[in-house]
Amino acid sequence: MSRTDIHERVQAHAEERAAQGRQRRRRIVTRRDGVQLEVDGRWLAGFCSNDYLGLALQFEVAAALQDAAAREGAGSTASHLVCGHHTLHEQLEREVAEWLEVPRALLFGSGFAANLAVQQALLTEEEDVCVQDRLNHASLIDATRLAGCRLRRYPHVDAEGALRQLRSATGGAAMLATDGVFSMDGDIAPLRALAQVARSEQALLYVDDAHGIGVVGAQGRGSVAEAGLGVEDVPLQLVTLGKALGGYGALVAGDAELVEHLAGNARPYIYTTALPPAQAAAALAAVKLARRDDWRRERLYELVALFRTSAGRLGLELMPSNTPIQPVLCGSEAVASAMSAALEQAGFLVGAIRPPTVPEGQSRLRVTFSTLHTPQQVQALVVAIADAREQVARGA
Template sequence: MPRPELLARLHQACAERAASDLLRRLRSVSEADGATVVVDGRRLLNFASNDYLGLAQHPRVAEALVSSARRWGVGATAAHLLGGHRAEHEALEHKLAQWTGRERALLFSSGYLANLGVLTALLADGDLCLEDKLNHACLIDGARLSGATLKRYVHADVASAQRQFDTQPQCAALLATDGVFSMDGDVAPLRELAALCRDQHALLHVDDAHGLGVLGPDGAGSVAEAGLATGDVPVLMATLGKAVGVCGAFVAGDAALVEGLVQFARSYVYTTALPPALAAAASAAVDIARFESWRRDRLRTLIAHLRAGAAARGLTLMPSRTAIQPLIVGDSATALRLSRGLEAAGFYVPAIRPPTVPPGAARLRITLTALHTEALVERLLDALAQLMRAE
């Protein structure tokens, strides 16, 4: 019997996605300017950005990058342990540890690599990893790569997590959760999960990619907002490409955790370090994110405005208090029609479809940034209400 042909199988999978309105399409943005982007020659109001505080094009951030690039060049040239670790990385790690109230922080080149590195360094065959069903893909992939038994609990349901712990009471265990869920915008019940992990003698790992900069005192994130310290959440991961507006990620915790990751996190050890110029840009952005609290105030005002305006127009948004404001529309074809209708009206709001979200939960994922205004939000709501009435 002949072997299956792998490329043919891949092509068939793509054809099946296309037939189900699930095919992803790569589109190039030719220009970005504040709250607008140019796509296919058209300037659109961007309501799909994760640049929640509006820092990606901030002059101080850009100048820090340029100045550092003049000194260091555009690449780190090596892995951190082989000469790629520069003064810019060291300074940023110190600043991130201070911001999040932890002993040390360790930079990774992306959030995906950070979660893969943590989970494969901490977990092994025979261990138990519990994860929320709506966790980001990199947390799921990290658990699978680790060889641990992966069990997923009902979204944000602490009792469900308890039941999963009870299935393997003798195993070393880790519970991983998003702090803010990237597609729903809600916040994990972190206090309750921390209490559960204490009772179970399990490690709690929080991915705060969408909480850092937005929630908590000084924008220190969802863990800080919940009043939890290193003892409650020993492993904190967050990215530098959302509210911080740059690139990369970090893991923060006590010195023993970070030293262990330096030794055993393969996605740290065996990859080229983040360019030092990007570390310098992130360092400048962290200062702005941390100390310019008006940006968070502005974002909260816009979130409240969007939600009130949506309710007044009969649009039901998911229960989120963060910058991620999803509108569930159900099937993928409807989500695509609405997204295209909004684009025709001058708005960039891509449709989110399975497998990124569960079947029947296709949506428009509306995101707000401090660069938006109430007038822009009103224009979006009017266009969306008109399209929904036509459905």
């Protein structure tokens, strides 16, 4: 029996992607100035980052990074359980736990690693099951597959569907996992209903709140707090440092016993180098600002409301989202890509999101907002999207 040639497989995949118009390419950003990005020699107004609170370039955050790097160097030199756990890591974990009003938090190098850690450490048997929203982030789906347990998926934001899947998956331990704010649709999971489902079926509810932390709820405490739930309802939640907090890394926060179990048993925690202390210092500064500066969220939601009102007047097809993630539906992949290109010509950088990231027939422009945007930029963007729609329609 002959083996499959990997190079031939890769080439065939590339040809298929090209035929479907689904190639992905990296854009090289030369410089940043607030929401302005220099890309390929042109300055564009960026409406595609996750820097919702404008903290990535904030002075206090950058100064904390520089000061800590000058004192502590570029890296942590080891894993947390060897000699890589620095006092700055400890301070960050305590600050986040206090912010979210939970007993413990544990720092990871990325949200992807954290989601894998939770499932690999807690769902250890083949008969265990993880029930997930169909539109959950890829890292949650991949984590279940890598953990080796059963994966069951329910229709988007359908708590009754989650209940049916849990009841049909008998035996073993059960976890119910959901995004808090969905990264491509911008809507929020029905966490109170899901908490009731998890309680009735003896399942652990785990919320990946990557796009909710810093943005949703009082003091930006996220979608779990916004739903009025505590650690008894949601024993573990993911806090990402690379979205509204403007940095890099993630934490799993919640029940002390479960977090301690992760620290001693989760392979993505044990067998990887700890986050650089300087990065933890920057994140610590960002968390303090996110807790303190309610004006950032207030301005952000004023911009979102302005966008939705202005887009409605011009007949743009939006999705039911009140978060800084505002998808503009385009339908086909070709239309989404063409509109994104037209927007770039007009001076705006907005990503075209296509399958398999979103379902077939639901390609879109993923418009995201930062507190650093101005009302004038938002209104200009809406006009540019409407113009791009007309331009693409004329060329069809």
